Amino acid sequence: MAKPALKVPAIGVSRAVLDTVWDRLFFLVGGVSAVWLSYLLLRLSFEWGWAQLWFAFVFWALLAYLVLPRLHRILTRLYVPDYFIGRARTSDGLLGDPVNVALLGSEAQIHGVMRRAGWTIADDVTLASSWRIVASTILRRSYDEAPVSPLMLFGRQQDFAYQQEVDRNPGKRHHVRFWRCYPGWLLPGGHAVDWLAAGTYDRSIGFSLFTLQITHKIDEDTDDERDHIVSSILDADPTAEVRMIRDFSTGYHTRNGGGDTITTDGDLPIVGLGRVEVPSDAAGHPASDSRNKRPGPTIVGALLAGARAVAALVAVAAGFLSPDELLQGITIQSDGDSSLTAAQSEMVLYAGLGFVGLVALGELLLAWFVFLGSNRARVTAMALSTLAIAAQAIDVLNGGSLATLEANLPGLTLDILLILALSSERARIYARRDRKEPKRDSTRPGGRAAF
Incomplete structure (x- = not known):
């Protein structure tokens, strides 16, 4: 039948x-x-x-922030895979930072353990926060909550991000982005996790190789940042557990969406937060979802x-x-000859x-x-x-x-x-x-x- x-x-x-x-x-x-x-x-x-030198600035801004990103977005729709391959993507469609941490637990548990580990949640990207990070970088003033650029995973940008500023310099910081996994979604190999994260270390400010935009330049060894994130969580809460998936992805040496060289051994730690205490101030707090921002x-x-x-x-x-x-410009004719x-x-x-x-x-x-x-x-x-x-x-x-x-x-x-x-x-x-x-x-x- x-x-x-x-x-x-x-x-x-x-x-x-x-x-x-x-x-x-x-x-x-x-x-x-x-x-x-x-x-x-x-x-x-x-x-x-x-002689009007300001045109060079206007042309650069147009090329870097409008033309090249849109051309990249058109081309990457043709040749960059749109399924999970262990890499986040930039808003322009370029392959971004490696996904190098997975977590089991609730959002409240992540917020609690990250705060206890000395991390600060990053502001959303707005006109005000963008201007503040520009001013902080130029004047070399601390900005603990500086926003991070959006990266895409599961077809949406990160739900939230945390960072640690280094030497009170906004150009240098540890930072990690978090994405909630869809219910029932499994990692390759059948591993069930609640969250995925991508952590890298910003070492300086520079120009993107692919778009010419002003951006943070990241440190090449992303495994060091991965290990820093995991160790900071374990130091802050001994009830957290870690299991490492060896050779989750092939180790590679490549570039991210900003043109920075990145290397990784392909290992993926899964951080279990099931025994981590939920902060009392998290009661009734709505779940973060970047699609609603x-x-x-x-x-x-x-x-x-x-x-x-x-x-x-x-x-x-x-x-x-x-x-x-305007009245002088009205020359409507009636019957061909009378105004x-x-x-x-x-x-x-x-x-x-x-x-x-x-x-x-x-x-x-x-x-x-x-x-x-x-x-x-x-x-x-x-x-x-x-x-x-x-x-x-x-x-x-x-x-x-x-x-x-x-x-x-x-x-x-x-x-x-x-x-x-x-x-x-x-x-x-x-x-x-x-x-x-x-x-x-x-x-x-x-x-x-x-x-």
């Missing part, structure tokens, strides 16, 4: 497929548009003259959409306050300004929904920017003047930045997260036997 076919809700599948198609389209549009913007800036630089690209995309709306509202207000210039009366011209002008104002208010509301994480608002905002970019590209292909292009360059740049931000993987994951998924109890000890 044949088994009945598994029925899948058609609406849910078609919507998921459509979302994937839109995401891929806007992802590609963002990459192509970023390359085009780089070309336009390079072309205009010869018109403006190389509003990422930087979503915030930037919402701000850019809001800026576009505010610019339109400012233009409308200027039109209402000083309508003379509109002054009253009719004013009516047309104010109706047009009112319409633009309503659209701007709608876009301001759209920006708010983007900020809240609405996937429909995210897709709509990217669609509007894509139309604006396409209109500009068509004008250039039809021989539009360089002066017009220069005048429209700020708006074009804003639209390209918006697409790059909202089509990023972190923004997509946040907008498409399952809001109905129940939160796990972070105080509940790991349900698996330690050893």
Whole structure:
């Protein structure tokens, strides 16, 4: 007797497929548009003259933080495996740091033992924390809670990270990222764990070999950092246990996503925290889940959409306050030869300004929904920017003047930045997260036997 076919809700599948198609389209549009913007800036630089040295900085920033990361992301989707291979991935899709620690236990137990071991939880990456770490690095001031860059595992960034600053220098620190494993997920070889972690030691500040971005440079021997993490946990709580999986992965000598050389022997310690006491202040603390943390690209995309709306509202207000210039430009003809009366011209002008104002208010509301994480608002905002970019590209292909292009360059740049931000993987994951998924109890000890 044949088994009945598994029925899948058609609406849910078609919507998921459509979302994937839109995401891929806007992802590609963002990459192509970023390359085009780089070309336009390079072309205009010869018109403006190389004496303006600030252009070199602008071009580097555009290349390092927009163009190269998006090109890497497009290419790595083709040739970098998207399954677990013992390596985290950068937001650009490049292979990052090795996963070198596994843990059995609850989130609360990890927080408790890490604090007792002298580690400090890292701040999330925000505009404020990013500015603070830049200032701390330049001024050589301590920043114990300095954020760490996001790395991806299981299709999401780390749930939280801990660090230890060295010699009160933000450029040197021990740090480790933690990811919660999905229920029932097993390591290769059938080993059950609750958490995976990737620990490395930052030795200095430098430039990334692959993206030219300013980043921390890590020490080559990642096994030393792995052993430091494990020993600090054991020293802080003797009830913790460790079992080593020898040759979990092949020992290798390679580079991480920043271009730094890394080496490892391939061994993986499993740290059992089943007997570690849960801190009393952990009661009722919600479980950490990076998918529920509003990422930087979503915030930037919402701000850019809001800026576009505010610019339109400012233009409308200027039109209402000083309508003379706009009225002079209205040359609408009636019956081919008679002009509109002054009253009719004013009516047309104010109706047009009112319409633009309503659209701007709608876009301001759209920006708010983007900020809240609405996937429909995210897709709509990217669609509007894509139309604006396409209109500009068509004008250039039809021989539009360089002066017009220069005048429209700020708006074009804003639209390209918006697409790059909202089509990023972190923004997509946040907008498409399952809001109905129940939160796990972070105080509940790991349900698996330690050893």
